[in-house]
Amino acid sequence: MAVSSIDASATEHGASDHEAVLRHLSVILGDVPPVDARPDAVSLFRTRVAEHGERVRALRDSVSPLFVVNGDLTAYATGGGMLPELILVGDNPGRREFEQSVYLCVQGRAGAMAHSFFDGIFGAGSFRSKVMVLNKSSFHTPRTVGLTEAMRGDPALAEAIRRDQEENARLIADSVALLGVPVVTIGMESGGTTFQSFRKTLESRYRTHGNPPAVFQGKRLAGPFRKVPHFSLSKIFCRNADAAWNAALDGFLARHAAVPGLRTDNGNVSSKLLLGLGDGALLADYLDRVILGNGG
Secondary structure, eight states: OSSSGGOOOOOOOOOOOOHHHHHHHHHHHSSOOOOOGOOOOOHHHHHHHHHHHHHHHHHHHTTTTTTTGGGGHHHHTTTTTOSEEEEEEEEEHHHHHHHHTTTTTTSSSHHHHHHHHHHHHHHOHHHHHHHHEEEEEOBBBBBBBHHHHHHHHHHHHHHHHHHHHHHHHHHHHHHHHHHHHOEEEEEESSSSSHHHHHHHHHHHHHHHHOOOOOOOOEESSOOOEEEEOOSSGGGGGGOOOOHHHHHHHHHHHHHHTTTTTBOOOOOOHHHHHHHHOOOHHHHHIIIIIIISOOOO
């Protein structure tokens, strides 16, 4: 399921690893520091995450209290802390995220399902140490449509929201370049102007980095960016209007036809059964083949 041109297979480059590192440093820092002062990729990633938190806190304190800081990111900014294996990107913080200062919090239905899914793969309680959750926008509205309304009603706020989207996009592209992690956008938003700044900046930043590849659990992916249905209402386990998504879902069900009840009467994957079995290999196969698109 392609988001845009950046979802295509990453371009092969003849540049050496050293040249790639210099490119990433130049893109992120502006000027490449002397050899003895250059940060390693992990340190630079942690710095970028810390800067992200500081920036959103400043927006919350000076522009609007509706800008939401994701408290879970602190662990990634801390030296010696965990590193994500995958980035999930949502639209913007909803009510529970605003209340908890955590994105995709476990108290919500979609968050609970996401936690259950990834904990089943990585181990109980591991979601926050393996999956970094970011949003296109850090500004809270009860529903995403409210973001458009907020931007229409206040030009100064609209500019702050647009700039926030751009910075969120840069962090995501930088994380792909520095860590080689895949990015999964949940939700089927497409077109329109609400997240236009995010989309354009993500594409531009990624290209500037030289279209770096992503690797997940030792497997190089065809492209680092995937856009999939949301965990809300179990949409991520259901058929939709996208033929490629449906083919991948059908392929998964065919491979696991021996699992009773996995296929629902309407041809979807039973989320209740899939999550309830606690079968890490089965969940990992769904992540790899359907969500990340390594079908076949």
